[in-house]
Amino acid sequence: MTPRRIRQIILEQSKRANVGHIGSCLCVVEILCALYDGVLRVNSPDDLDRDRFVLSKGHAALALYAVLALKGWLAESDLNTFCGDGSWLGVHPERPVPGVDFSTGSLGHGLSLATGAALAARLQQSQRRVFCLLSDAECNEGSVWEAAMFASHHQLSNLTAIVDVNGQQAFGLTRDVIAIPNLKERWEAFGWRATVLDGHCVRDLENALQDHAAQHYAPHVILAQTTFGKGVSYMEEGRPLTQTHLEIHSINWHYLPMSDKEYEIAVAEVGTQD
Amino acid sequence: MRKAFVEALCQTAAIHPNILLLTGDLGYMALEPFRDCYPSRFFNVGVAEQNMIAMATGLAEAGFIPYAYSIATFASLRPFEFIRNGPALQRLPVRVVGMGMGFEYGHAGPSHHAVEDVAVMRTLPAVTTVIPADSAQARSAIAGTWNLPGAIYYSLGKDDRLTVPDLDGRFELGRLQILRSGGDLAIVSMGSLTGEAVAAADELMQSGVRATLAVVSNFNPDPADDLAAILEQVPHVITVEAQAVSGGLAAFAGLVIASRGIACRLWPLAVQSPPDGTSGSQAYCWRHHGLDRSAVVRCARKALGSQKK
Secondary structure, X not given: OOHHHHHHHHHHHHHHHOXXXXXXXXXXXXHHHHHHHHHOOOOOXXXXXXXXXXXXXXXXXXXXXXXXXXXXXXXXXXXXXXXXXXXXXXXXXXXXOXXXXXXXXXXXXXXXXXXXXXXXXXXXXXOOOEEEXXXXXXXXXXXXXXXXXXXXXXXXXXXXXXEEEOOEEOOEEHHHHOOOOOHHHHHHHOOOEEEEEEOOOHHHHHHHHHOOHHHOOOOEEEEEEOOOOOOOHHHHOOOOOOOOOOOOHHHHHHHOOOOHXXXXXXXXXXXXXX | OHHHHHHHHHHHHHHOOOXXXXXXXXXXOOOHHHHHHOHHHEEEOOOOHHHHHHHHHHHHHOOOEEEEEEEHHHHHOOOHHHHXXXXXXXXXXXXXXXXXXXXXXXXXXXXXXXXXXXXXXXXXXXXXXXXXXXXXXXHHHHHHHOOOOOEXXXXXXXOOOOOOOOOOOOOOOOOOEEEEOOOOEEEEEOHHHHHHHHHHHHHHHHOOOOEEEEEOOEEOOOOHHHHHHHHOOXXXXXXXXXXXXXXXXXXXXXHHHHHXXXXXXXXXXXXXXXXXXXXXXXXXXXXXXXXXXHHHHHHHHHHHHHHHO
16 A cells, blocks of 8 residues: 555545545545554454544545555445445445444544544543544534543543644635634644644654543544645646636645546656655 | 433343443433342443544444433434444444433523434434333333344433323334324324323314324334324324424424325325524413414314315
C-alpha cells in the first residue's frame, strides 16, 4: 500500500463515476495509509476485537474504499460499482461494506460513535483502540464537543481523533466561513492531548498514532495539516484546467469532476510521485 | 411507568450483562436502583443527547444493549438524525427511552410536551416504537422486547399509579389489545390517555352506546391487520392520543382506512393546534386540546348523531 497507489485508485474511480469530492479524498491519503498499513490492528474485518476506525468525514469514502481494496477486503469488481445503481459503495460509507465499521455521512456524528466504541472496549477490558478521522470544518458541529467532553472526563486514552486540517469547507476557506484559530488550544481546553503534524508525512503520522493508551490518561487528537487536493498541482492551487471556475475558486475541487484532459494530467502527476 | 421501567430493566439486566443504561442527566430519584445495582453499567453522559445516542450506537456495535434515557422530547427530537443515521440505518440494538409521554410534563411548558415523538419515530421503519398504556403493559413490553435485533423507542409515562382496567399487562408486537367490544363505534387509544378512553366507553355504555375499545401500543411493526378487523365492523372510529394529528395514531388509522377501502369514518382526537405558550396540569392540557373523557363522549355522540341524519 502506497500513497501513490491510493491516489491512483481515487483518480480512476472518481473519473469513471464522474463525481467530485476529489480534493477531500486526496488530502487524507497519507492518514489512511498510516492507519491501514501499520497502525490499525485488524486481522480481518469480521474480527470482533479489531481496532475500530470511524471515517467521520464520510465524503472521503472513496479514499477508504481504495485502502480497503488494497487490503484485499474489497474486490476490484466491487470497487468498480462505486456510485453505481444498487451499490453499497456510495459517496459516503455504509457498514455493510467489509471494513467499514460505521456508516457516516452526516458531519458531527463520528466522534460520538467512536467515543461509544472506545467506552465499549474499556468495558470489555479489551486492548483494542478506536480512531476517528474528522474534518476541520466538522468542528463547527456542537456534537463534536459533546463527545470531546465525555471522552476526556472518562479518560478514554484508547481513543484517537485525527482532524484533517485542510482549511477548506463547502462555501470556501474555513477562515472565511467559521474561523477556528487556536484549534490545538481548543482541544487541549477540552482535556485532550493534542499533536500538530504534517498530514502528508506517513512516518510522523504512524509515530503519533501509536503514541497513546497505557501511558496516558487522556484521549489524543492529531491535528494533521494537509493540502486540499494533495498530489495534483492544479487541484492544490484550486483551479480547474479545462472547466469554468466555480464562483469561489478555492472550492472547485470540492465539487468538480475531472474532464478527460484534467484526468490525464492528474494521473501523470501522481504517477511520478514516491 | 417510570418505576416499572427501572424495575423491569434491573430484572432483565440481572440476567443479561450486556445491558447498559445511559442518561442525559435526567431521571434523578428514578434511575438510582439501576445505578446502585450496576454501577459499572450506568453512565450519566451529561446534558448531551446527540452524543448519548451516537455513543449508544458505538456501544451496540460492540455487542452491548444500551438504553439511552431522557425526557421524551430531548431523547427523541434533539438527536433524531443520530437515531436515523445510527441505530436505524445501521440496524443496531439501541433503546431510546423517552420519559413523560404527551402532556405529562404539563406545567413544565411546551418545550417539555412530547406530542411529536411517536409521530416522528413512526417514519423510521427500522425503529420499533412502543407506547405502553400503563405500568403493567410497560413491564411486559420491556421484558418482551429487550432482545430485538434492531432499535427501539419507548415512549413512557411517569405515572406509576395508572392502571388501565382489563388490559392486564397484555402486550404483543404488531398487535393491539381489545378492552371492550361493541358495534356502535370504535374508540382506539394510545398511551396513558387510554384511561380516559375507558372512562368514556363506560359512560357511553350507561346510555346504551356500545363501543369497541382498543389500545395501540406499538408501531413498526404496525397492528394494521388488527385495526382493520375492528374498523370493518363499525361505522365510526374515534382515535385518542396526545400526539400530533399528522403523524400518530390518527394518521395510522387514516392510512389503514383509506388504503384498505374500509367504510369507517375517522374522528381524530389529537393535538391539532400549534402551541400557544400556555401550559398547566396534564388534565388541563388534555381538556385544552379536547382529549379527555368528556371530549371522547361528546365526539361519540356527534359521530352517532351525524349517522342518523
